[in-house]
Amino acid sequence: MNNAEKAEKILGNLVRAVDMLQNCAEFSLLMPEVRVNLVYALPKARTADEVAAVDGRITVVQGLPHASGLPRWGASDHMARLIIEVRKYDPAINAGINFKCDATVIEVAKKYCAEKSLSFGWIDRTREPAEVAEKDRSSMPWKIKQLVTSSGGVPRLFYEGEGWGKEPLFVALGTDAVEVVNIAIEIARRYQHRLS
Amino acid sequence: MNNAEKAEKILGNLVRAVDMLQNCAEFSLLMPEVRVNLVYALPKARTADEVAAVDGRITVVQGLPHASGLPRWGASDHMARLIIEVRKYDPAINAGINFKCDATVIEVAKKYCAEKSLSFGWIDRTREPAEVAEKDRSSMPWKIKQLVTSSGGVPRLFYEGEGWGKEPLFVALGTDAVEVVNIAIEIARRYQHRLS
Amino acid sequence: MNNAEKAEKILGNLVRAVDMLQNCAEFSLLMPEVRVNLVYALPKARTADEVAAVDGRITVVQGLPHASGLPRWGASDHMARLIIEVRKYDPAINAGINFKCDATVIEVAKKYCAEKSLSFGWIDRTREPAEVAEKDRSSMPWKIKQLVTSSGGVPRLFYEGEGWGKEPLFVALGTDAVEVVNIAIEIARRYQHRLS
């Protein structure tokens, strides 16, 4: 497969993953204030333009998850930079999705990881040095380093605790968009079960 | 006009206001991480179900502001509660919109208010007592009281500084949705002019 | 109510009507090839710009009726001209919706009208004189005159038989958008019942 073929395959994998999310009503329960993005990077992506994401993010309309636009290169900034940084430690990671983090989601996610033998981690933003937090865009390398160090590698599921001006968020990582959406859907179903 | 007629007029005013936003490319520059909501309350609204808002919020798709869904009763929680609380101090307020807050937006908004003789205010979340912040949904009455006290009334334009786990945000208030969107669009145009 | 208030009330009534349609899965069965439009005219509308309609029409997405855009003035041409023409005979009509026409829908609609004591009619396009059909936009006055003459007034539900280059279509008429959507939804439910 050449690069153009790889790029099309990535957009198509995102379409499949978005379709799965749009048919999962339970995932609405995991909608964070910042809304959800789902990203998938080209093999050697160095900038956000080489990472495809859902244009306008995924929100909730009429009670169901809803992609605002089509998958598009450069449609994500934060999640794109996260994937690019994570790959410096684990090049097998290509895709990620973020979702809501609260005490119950943490419990559900930990149990899920234990059952599936998936690695679990978290980023403690209270430990972030002031000089890192103050400088725009210098947080990501610090955060991923802290995550990898504390987890002994790149975990497939982790959360970033709340920070000053920052909502806490969960992130699932994997080799493609369908894989990370399958994790998010499973967490959503278990979370709904816990709430009901 | 009876209540059913008032309710339809509110939905229609929101449609007009959303149409204005969707045609204002500059407003994309004011998109906050949590996306934008635009709300308009029934005269004696006491719950979020009596406040109409854009279902799924307003996001940016293909570089332009884009309403995810139609205006719908109960489609907002946070902004709806804000309007209900604000009206305890100023019953002339029916509608509100939130947008991005940074140092430049603050400058632009202050200057705009000075020129238009509009009141300007801000909520300092660093002063929020721990017992208020910890109890879910008890923040709003505290915040609005602090805002009204420090501003000497309900300001038409104010921002809420960043908090623990909370993005800083601007809010414009007014008698209807078209009025608050006109303010937001004017700020967006001046902001773009400042950036370019 | 002044004109601006009437205009907002019309947009809001369309929002309510679209919301009803979007929650009615059965209506997908009545989707015609040309898709559905729903229109509502200002009291003295003379041009399509004074008739509000769903921008981009209503289509079917993920198996459910879906409005492509917001209600907007001038968003319909054909249905807008139909309403304007119909009002020359019955000024009580302000709104209309079109939907699929086949032998079964005709049966269902006739029975519905008989039960509800609503007038029923049809336009026989095979009788359209060649000189009318050939001249662009001269068909509408002829069609509505034929409809009113053959029905003894403006019927609330009628169909237009197929023509050369024209899909056959049903139209429901009424005083507002919610009223005509209620008729369309009831036909859709009875149609589904007949098919199953």
Place this chain on the structure above:
Amino acid sequence: MNNAEKAEKILGNLVRAVDMLQNCAEFSLLMPEVRVNLVYALPKARTADEVAAVDGRITVVQGLPHASGLPRWGASDHMARLIIEVRKYDPAINAGINFKCDATVIEVAKKYCAEKSLSFGWIDRTREPAEVAEKDRSSMPWKIKQLVTSSGGVPRLFYEGEGWGKEPLFVALGTDAVEVVNIAIEIARRYQHRLS
């Protein structure tokens, strides 16, 4: 590439093609009453479920072409059957798009084909035998046979003249969705130029 990879590549190619259309304002001028579909078939597709298409078709919102939903398997019936039938004569064809047909588009398309050395054709529905037209779904094999016979092969651009109850329509065919959209966009630009 295995079948799953081919399927993802097809969805991704449709995303690229839709993105091109959504950024081409001129294409709005070619919007037919039945709206546009864009389809891409799996190598050995035998049913519409093996053909991907834009869910809800492509319509015009705020003056711009707008995909109602994501590309999805089985989202088209008519265009999917057309591609399947066409391939019996030319297996190199995988994708197609339909658009408006009028006397000016016919002229523009013919000239375009002459310049680009592309084959041009048309289906004369007035020749369709009554027994074919009456039997649901028996038209397609007859139409494509008539097209191939009269054109001496499968033309890359053709129109289907108006029929009883049928809008006349243009169709562009090619090896993938991006290719057929490039043809449609070029016709749209030349058409706009002719109109202005």
